[in-house]
Amino acid sequence: MDAKISAFRESFKRLLAEVKGEKIAVAGHIRPxxxxxxxxxxxxxxxxxxxAEKVVCVNSHEVPYLYRPFICGEAFENADAFDVSAYKIVTVDCADYARAGESLKQRKPEVLACIDHxxxxxxxxxxxxxxxxxxxxxxxxxxxMTDSGIEIPPEIASVLYVGEMAxxxxxxxxxxxxxxxNVAARLVGLGADPAKISVLLYQREKFGRMKLLARFLQSLTMHFSGRVCAGVLPPGVYAATGSQKEDADGLVDYARNIDGVEIALLLEVLDDGGVKGSLRSKVPEMRVNEIAKAFGGGGHLAAAGFSVKTPLDEFYPRLLDVVESRLKAFDAEFSK
Ligand SMILES: [Mn+2]
Structure with a gap:
């Protein structure tokens, strides 16, 4: 067992004691x-x-199609509409509480627990x-759970395996x-079936998503001698391709997968004229989260995101400036 986990043992025990007899709303992040x-x-x-007396899952957006086979009959309520007044909130995978939805945060500012990475x-x-x-x-x-001696049934082992694979x-x-x-192996040992899960996760592409991908690929533009690749999803693209917002997840990887590309960008122009950006890099040392941070966003070292209210044509040169300084800082640090 990882030494880190034993450091959380007391907090985890306390959490399990605190939920007893309570109504708990498990909140996930927007665009889960x-x-x-x-x-x-x-x-x-x-x-x-x-x-716990009662448990519900709450999200600002619906569970994506791909993950619906893995919800084990849980009722997912709309976080913006569900009356949480009698519930204690536990967030999962939310770097900050606002990620669970502004309205939830406003109506219920106290959070019992946060489990995140x-x-x-x-x-x-x-x-x-x-x-x-x-x-x-x-x-x-x-x-x-394993550290606390909790027996994980095959159904939940499969669900956890899906989360880790995703x-x-x-x-x-x-x-x-x-x-x-190690965790993945243990989950397989507990009954997660890699082949079956892989078919459910990676061999159920929707036609509309493929059309959306085609549009994204068509829009790709190279910058900085091919080190940066950016693609744009214009407003109305979902309706035009018969896809949905959630289908944009993972598209940015196609830009990153191009030989020589070090930073990939997906820029989605929102209906209100703002821009939602997703950033990916091949290596964590590129720290694309710093680019996201410059625009009020955040995330992981090699995968980050942001949202701005500025129109794309106005925002694009500023974004490229920040991307360029990140490339320069990276070069200075790791001088090729
Ligand atoms: Mn995560």
């Missing part, structure tokens, strides 16, 4: 991804096991179980280490 949904489902199961997390809950060295919140949850792109991201493989 696989790690978020899986962590919510597993945490809901765990809190019920620990004696984002490097940008600054503690905002009563009980903070935050481990940036963990590859996924789902992996962290799996370790916490966040590590099938155990290939820069934060995939021995510990990550």
């Amino acid at each position: 991804d696989g790690d978020c949904v899986s962590s919510q489902v597993a945490a809901a199961w765990l809190f019920r096991l620990a004696g 984002h490097v940008s997390n600054s503690p905002y809950a009563e009980i903070n179980i935050v481990d940036p060295s963990s590859c996924a919140t789902a992996a962290l949850l799996a370790e916490l 966040d590590t792109r099938q155990l290939t991201t820069s934060n995939t280490d021995f510990r990550a493989f």
Whole structure:
């Protein structure tokens, strides 16, 4: 067991004691991804096991199509509409509480616990179980449960495995280490079926998403001698391609996968004229989270995001300036 996990043992024990007899809302982040949904489902199961009176999962956006086979019958409520007044909040995979939704934060400012692995997390809950060295919140949850001697049934082991696979792109991201493989192996030992899960996750592409991908690829532009590749999703692109917002997840990877590209950008022009940006790099040393930070965003070293209200044509040159200084800083630090 990782030494880090034993450091959380007391907090985890306290959390399980605190949920007993309570109504708990497990909140995930906006535009939930696989790690978020899986962590919510597993945490809901765990809190019920620990004696919570009632548990619901709340999100500002719907569970993506890909992850619906893994929700184990959990009811996911809309975080902006659900009456949380009688509930205590536990967030999972949320670097800050606002990520769970502004309206939830306003209506219920107190957070009982936060379980997360984002490097940008600054503690905002009563009980903070935050481990940036963990590859996924789902992996962290799996370790916490195992460390406490909780028996994870095959259904929940599969859910946790899905979360870990989603966040590590099938155990290939820069934060995939021995510990990550160890957790995955244990989850397989507990009944997660890699082949079956892989078909459900990676062989169910929707036609609309493929059309959206085609549009994104068509828009790709190279900058800084091919070191940076950026693509744009214009307003109305989802309707035009028969896709949905959630289908944009992962598109930026195609830009990053190009030979020679060190930083990839997906810029989505929102209906209100603002821009939502996703950043990826091949190596964590590129620290794209610093680019995101310059625009009020954040995230991981090799995967980050931001949102700005500025129109794209006005924003684009400023973005390229920041990207260029990051490239220069990277070159200075690692002089090629
Ligand atoms: Mn995550």
